[in-house]
Amino acid sequence: MKLRARLLDIQAGGRGIAILDDETASLIGVHSSDRIKITHKNKHLIAIVNIAGDFPHNYVGLYEEISRKLGIEDGEIIEVHPAERPEALSFVQAKIRGERLRENQVKMIVNEVVERHLSDIEIASFVTALYIQGLSMDEIEAFSKAMVETGSTLTFDKTPILDKHGIGGMPGDKTSILIVPIIAAAGLIIPKTSSRAVTSPAGTADRVETFCPVNLTIEEIKDVVMKTNGCMVWGGALELAPADDIFIQIEYPLAIDPLLLPSIMSKKKAIGATHLIVDIPTGRGAKVKTIGSANALANDFIDLGNRLGIAVQCALTFGEQPLGYSIGPALEAREALSTIMGNGPADLREKATSIAGMLFEMIGIKNGKQKAESLLRSRKAERKLRQIIEAQGGNPKIKPEDIKVGEKRAEITTEKDGRVLWINNQTVVKIAREAGAPKEKGAGLVLKTKLGEQVEKDIVLFEIYAERNTKLEAAIELARNLQPIGLSKKPEERMLIGQVPTRTKHRETFMLER
C-alpha cells in the first residue's frame, strides 16, 4: 500500500517505529506492535507499528531511525506492507527448546538483530534462552564471527597488533592508561578501544576523556596509531560489533550476560588484534569469585582466541579490593598520570607492568615485566602517553593537578582502631555513583587505606568527592549505611559480614561493564 510519509523527529533508541491511524492499519491488516515492511527507492526496512487515534488517513508517521536510514523526505510516497515473520525467529525458538544452533543460523539471527528485524521481545527471549540453555564453543565462535561480519573493522599494515582487555567489575582499574603507553613506547602497535561506564563509576573512556578527546572516527584512530603506535579511544560509536550493542541494551535490565565471550572477542577481532591479554579480576567482590571459575573462563577465552586467530593469554588478578586508591573518572585519571610519572600506588604499577610484561613475552620478548618496569622508570612510557594525548587532541603538558576533581568533599573516619578486613567493591561502586560518577567526572572516592592495614580511631578511611552538595550528602548517607570497609582488631572478632534481609535497602548493581 502506498502512503505519504510524515517525519516525526522522534527516536526510540534505534528501534524503527511507524505510526498509522486505525483505519489505515486495518486496511494494511496490521495491529499495534505488528511489523511492517517499508520500501523506498529499492531500500527497505522493518518497523514496528503504533496506532494513532486521529493521525491522518493514508499517512505513515516515521520515527527518525527510519527516515534517516531510508533517506525519506517529509511528504514522499512510500510503500508499506505487512512484514513476513523473520526467518531467524525459528532459530530463536530452537534455542528456547534447548537445541544447538548451527553457524548459518547464528549468522541469520545476528543479521536480523542488526537489521532490527527481530523485536525487543524476541531478542529478550533469545538472550534469556541463551543464558538458561548455555552456548557451546561452536556457537560462541559463530556469534563472535557474525558480530565481526556485521560491523566495521580497523586494519593496520603492521603486525603484531597487541591488545589488553579487563572483564570489568573492579573499581579503580585504570591499568590501560599505563599499559598502552608502555607497549607503544616499545614500538609495538596497541589500538585500544574502551567503553564508557554503564553500571560502574568509570570506564577507561571516561577516565581518558578527562585529559583528551576519546570520541574519534576510525580514520582519526588510524592516524593516531600511525603517529604514536597506540591510542585510547571510545569504542562505542565505532560500530565495531553493532549486534553486541543491541544485545547489551536488552541484557542490561535483565542483568544477564550470556554473550560475554563473543561480545569481548568480536571487538578485539574487529580491531585486528593478533595478541591479547584478558585480565580476569578474581575474588569475593569481583565478577569471577573463585580461581576455579577464573581458570574455566580463561580457557574459554584461549579456545575462542584460537578459533578466531588471536593468541590469547589470561591474567588472573587479585580482585578483592579496588585497584589503587582512587575511584571516579577524574580521580582515577589523576592517579594514572602520577603513576606513569613515577609516583602512584604499588598495586597499580605492579598490575600494569605484569600485564604489559605478559604481552611482551607473548611476542617473544624475554623478561617482559622487567622491560615494562624499565619503560616506566625511564619515563619513556610517560613521554609516549603525552604523544598519544597530543595526537588525540589533548594537552601533552598536562599535570595531575590540572585534572579537575569535585570541589565538594567529605571525610569518612574510623569509629575505632583495627585492621582492614574487607573492602566491598560493590559498595564502593554504589557510593561513587551516588556521589555523581561517572556522569559528573569529578565525583568519586579516594581510599586512605587498603586491605590488611592497621588504622587508628578517628583516622580518615576514605574521602568522597562530588560536584554538588546534594550528591555529596547522599553519598555520605549511603557510606554511613553501607560501611564499605570492614575493620576489626582480629578477624575472629568480626564474624558477621552481612545479614538477610539487609538493613539498608539499595538497588543491587549489575556489572555489565567489560
Add this chain to the structure above:
Amino acid sequence: MKLRARLLDIQAGGRGIAILDDETASLIGVHSSDRIKITHKNKHLIAIVNIAGDFPHNYVGLYEEISRKLGIEDGEIIEVHPAERPEALSFVQAKIRGERLRENQVKMIVNEVVERHLSDIEIASFVTALYIQGLSMDEIEAFSKAMVETGSTLTFDKTPILDKHGIGGMPGDKTSILIVPIIAAAGLIIPKTSSRAVTSPAGTADRVETFCPVNLTIEEIKDVVMKTNGCMVWGGALELAPADDIFIQIEYPLAIDPLLLPSIMSKKKAIGATHLIVDIPTGRGAKVKTIGSANALANDFIDLGNRLGIAVQCALTFGEQPLGYSIGPALEAREALSTIMGNGPADLREKATSIAGMLFEMIGIKNGKQKAESLLRSRKAERKLRQIIEAQGGNPKIKPEDIKVGEKRAEITTEKDGRVLWINNQTVVKIAREAGAPKEKGAGLVLKTKLGEQVEKDIVLFEIYAERNTKLEAAIELARNLQPIGLSKKPEERMLIGQVPTRTKHRETFMLER
C-alpha cells in the same frame, strides 16, 4: 522535575510511552528506553522514555495510554522523575536462575505486569524462563489467583455456575453455541465468555457475532444471564484477567504458552464458575498429540480447579479432523444454527451433548447425555438460543441462510478415487485464513467428506468461500500446494505423509487460541 504535558494522541498497544527532548532527558538523568515515573494529582504511573530531537524543552509528550489513565489535559504541569527499578524484577531474575517463586512474589510480578511497570523486554524474558524452567502447581495456583485479583469479576446470586472451555487448536469447533443453550434450557446458569480468533479461522466470539452482538459490558452480561440463564459474549474487553492479555501479547510472537493453565482458569474463576468441563481435543493434528499427555494436562486442570474452588472434569475428544464440515465464522455459525434446529453433522451433535451431559452429571443430574439430547430434540435448546440472541440484541428469528457467507466460491475436487486417510487441521486452518477468515467473516471452508469416507474421482473434496477474488485465488493456490486431505485406496499404498524440507514454504501457525 516539573514538565508541561503535551498530549500526543498516539497509542502503543497499552504501553505508556513518553517523549522528552535530549536536554530535558539529560536533566532528569534518563536515556532512551529508560523508565520514568509520572505523577499527576497523587496518581502515578511508569512510562518508557523515547527521545525526540527538537521536541520543546521542559515538555513531556504523552502517548494516549498515559494521559487517559492519569486524566492529564494538554498543557498541564506534571511531575516526572526517573523510576526506581521495579522490585518484581528480582523475582523475574530468580525464575531465570531456575528458582521456584513464592505466592507473594508471583503476586508482585502480576501486579507490576498489569501496572506496566515491567517492560516488554522483562516480560519476554520472564515468559521464556517460565517456559524453559517450568512451573510448579503452587506457582500455577499463585498466577491464577493473582490474575483474578488484578481483574474484574462477575458475580451472580445463584449457584451452580456452569462453564465449558475448549483448549483450542481444533478447526470448526462450534460446540459452545449448542452447549450454552442446552444448559440454559435446563434452568442452569452458564455465563460463557469467549475469545476472538488470533491464529485460527474463527473464535466462538467471531462465530456468534455473525448473528448477534458479543461486545457487552459486565452489566449487560448480567442482564442477559438474569433473563436467559446464559450468554455468549466476547471476554476480551471485560478485563477479566488483564495480566493474561499482556502475557499473551508477548508470548504470541515467541510461540510459547507457559501460562496456559492460569490463563484459562483465572478467567473461569473471574466469572464465578463452580463447575467446569475442559475439552482437550487429542490427536496428531491437535494441540495435545497423545492420550498420555492429554491425561497429564487433564489432571493439572483438575488439581488447579480444586485449589481455586472450581469442580473440574475434562473431556478428551477426538481431535484428528475438523469438527463438523464448516470452517470460518459465518459458515460455522450457519452449521451450529442448523444443528440446534435438528439437522447438522453427527460429530458436532455428539460432542455437544456429551459435554453438556458431563456438566449435568457433575451437579447430580442422572443420564446427562440423554437429557442433553432430549433438550436438543425437543427444540427447547433452540428456543433458548433464540432468547439469548434476542437478549444480546440480535434477531431471534434468524435462519441459517440469513447468515451471510462469502460470495466467491471454488470447489477442490479429487484427482482419483480412494478413502480419506487424513485431514490436516493445520493446513485447513491456513487455507481458511488465506481465504480471509477470521477478519472477513464470510470466508472459510466447507468439507464435503470426513475421515474414513470412500470418494470417487472428480468428486468435490471441499469448497472454499471468500469475500474477495484475490483472497479466493490465493486460497485455491495454497490448497493445491498443501493438499489438506490425504486419499488412498488402502493406507499401505500411501506411506509418505510429509517431507523435510517441505515442498511448499508457508508460515507455520502457532495456535495460541484457547
